[in-house]
Amino acid sequence: MLRTQKLGEADRIITVLTKRAGKVRGVAKGVRRTTSRFGARLEPFSHVDLQLHEGRSLDVITQVETIRPYGEALVADYPRYTAGTAMLETADRLTLGEKEPALRQFLLLVGGLRTLAEREHEARLVLDAYFLRSLAVAGYAPALSECARCGAEAVRAFAIAAGGVVCGSCRPPAATVPAAETITLMIALLRGDWPMADASEPRHRTECSGLVAAYLQWHLEHGIRSLRHVEREQAREPGREWWPSAGEPGAVSPPGAARGFDPKSTPNSHIFRA
Amino acid sequence: MYEGVVQNLIDELGMLPGVGPKSAQRIAFHLLAADPADVKRLAHALLEVKERVRFCRVCGNVAAEEECRICRDQRRDPHVICVVEESKDVVAIEKTREFRGRYHVLGGAISPIDGVGPDDLRIRELMTRLADGQVTELILATDPNLEGEATATYLARLVKPMGLKVTRLASGLPVGGDLEYADEVTLGRAFEGRRLLDV
Ligand SMILES: [Zn+2]
Ligand SMILES: [Zn+2]
Numbered sequence: 086m087l088r089t090q091k092l093g094e095a096d097r098i099i100t101v102l103t104k105r106a107g108k109v110r111g112v113a114k115g116v117r118r119t120t121s122r123f124g125a126r127l128e129p130f131s132h133v134d135l136q137l138h139e140g141r142s143l144d145v146i147t148q149v150e151t152i153r154p155y156g157e158a159l160v161a162d163y164p165r166y167t168a169g170t171a172m173l174e175t176a177d178r179l180t181l182g183e184k185e186p187a188l189r190q191f192l193l194l195v196g197g198l199r200t201l202a203e204r205e206h207e208a209r210l211v212l213d214a215y216f217l218r219s220l221a222v223a224g225y226a227p228a229l230s231e232c233a234r235c236g237a238e239a240v241r242a243f244a245i246a247a248g249g250v251v252c253g254s255c256r257p258p259a260a261t262v263p264a265a266e267t268i269t270l271m272i273a274l275l276r277g278d279w280p281m282a283d284a285s286e287p288r289h290r291t292e293c294s295g296l297v298a299a300y301l302q303w304h305l306e307h308g309i310r311s312l313r314h315v316e317r318e319q320a321r322e323p324g325r326e327w328w329p330s331a332g333e334p335g336a337v338s339p340p341g342a343a344r345g346f347d348p349k350s351t352p353n354s355h356i357f358r359a
Numbered sequence: 360m361y362e363g364v365v366q367n368l369i370d371e372l373g374m375l376p377g378v379g380p381k382s383a384q385r386i387a388f389h390l391l392a393a394d395p396a397d398v399k400r401l402a403h404a405l406l407e408v409k410e411r412v413r414f415c416r417v418c419g420n421v422a423a424e425e426e427c428r429i430c431r432d433q434r435r436d437p438h439v440i441c442v443v444e445e446s447k448d449v450v451a452i453e454k455t456r457e458f459r460g461r462y463h464v465l466g467g468a469i470s471p472i473d474g475v476g477p478d479d480l481r482i483r484e485l486m487t488r489l490a491d492g493q494v495t496e497l498i499l500a501t502d503p504n505l506e507g508e509a510t511a512t513y514l515a516r517l518v519k520p521m522g523l524k525v526t527r528l529a530s531g532l533p534v535g536g537d538l539e540y541a542d543e544v545t546l547g548r549a550f551e552g553r554r555l556l557d558v
Contacts, residue, residue, distance in 0.1 A: 093379065094377045160509050162512070166509045166512065170471040170472050171471070173472065310471070310472065310473075311474075314471035314476040314477075
């Protein structure tokens with residue numbers, strides 16, 4: 086289940102990525118009413134067995150059985166929920182046509198959601214691994230070990246427009262020079278080498294997320310909207326403040342000041358702003 | 360397609376939630392055939408609601424004055440705040456007669472895919488209300504669907520350092536549904552059996 090949109094009084098339009106038929110949109114009738122037999126089974130993140138009846142403009146959902154309700158686990162953990170949302174949006178954007186088979190994207194998404202729900206690896210690592218692999222499946226794999234332009238082995242910089250790492254002579258002026266460990270982490274994530282990825286340092290993870298996000302946004306024309314709201318598990322960057330600072334219009338005393346609540350400790354660090 | 364003014368009306372009606380092109384056409388022709396006085400009353404009500412009704416400066420509920428009826432009522436318990444997504448949820452909960460505290464209307468739920476994050480809701484205003492230490496319990500009554508649950512999780516984590524009791528409406532509410540569709544009995548029961556949230 087990729088996404089749901091309200092339709093009329095009590096219906097929803099459901100977008101699903103299917104194993105055999107690619108992306109499909111269907112109507113779930115009466116799903117928002119208390120008596121609906123579909124209930125929570127048609128929520129985003131759910132892996133379901135679905136039966137649709139071909140309709141005039143949209144297919145109509147006639148039966149749903151839950152295989153795995155990943156939403157339950159994700160929704161109880163805010164950083165995982167935001168990472169999962171970015172996965173769903175990316176899957177939606179990378180599968181362009183409706184009813185065009187996209188088996189590899191399907192398997193990748195199910196695997197990504199399962200890994201995210203299992204909580205064994207940091208949510209943002211799982212998300213970055215998913216981004217890299219789904220881009221690769223879509224034909225946009227970044228070059229990570231050899232120069233994206235000439236294939237030379239000595240690589241230094243990362244140039245998004247060139248398609249990955251570049252050597253000293255191919256390097257465009259705007260290319261960034263990430264730490265070697267960051268590139269190693271990206272390779273590990275693309276290959277699914279978790280022991281290596283889990284052993285990486287926070288600063289390299291942050292740099293990796295920045296590069297992957299920029300690379301993804303460059304390849305998807307309108308960007309991924311939910312990426313702006315993805316949170317890392319621990320705040321490693323100064324978080325955004327909740328209220329205007331003193332002196333600004335509308336300034337109020339910081340919430341919780343009376344209780345000794347430090348607003349800066351809220352895990353609200355927006356790593357990437359689109 | 361119809362003559363200009365009729366088509367305009369159909370287009371405008373068609374933009375209302377829950378009104379498809381067929382219904383818009385039906386309503387338009389109903390209005391054409393209706394008594395002019397009735398139509399004038401409807402038009403007046405539409406204009407009046409935009410001119411007179413605003414949002415409560417404290418809780419965000421719809422209000423006829425600066426503060427809504429509930430916030431002005433001194434008999435309401437100031438120690439408990441019930442957080443809901445929309446004003447219509449306040450109406451649904453008021454019908455149960457189970458709740459005597461105050462409300463806070465967020466103006467929606469966190470939905471990253473629609474570009475709605477915590478900063479787009481009235482969460483900052485909620486934090487300001489909690490600052491003076493008067494509130495001891497926060498009831499999270501966001502919709503029992505995915506966005507509502509995620510919003511509750513976010514709020515519970517955010518207020519955790521403040522050490523107040525945070526509860527969530529009990530299950531029994533139809534998961535995946537809208538709070539406004541829950542019947543009074545179910546919603547009332549969900550209030551009685553609300554569970555402590557620990558994130
Ligand atoms: Zn080169
Ligand atoms: Zn009010």
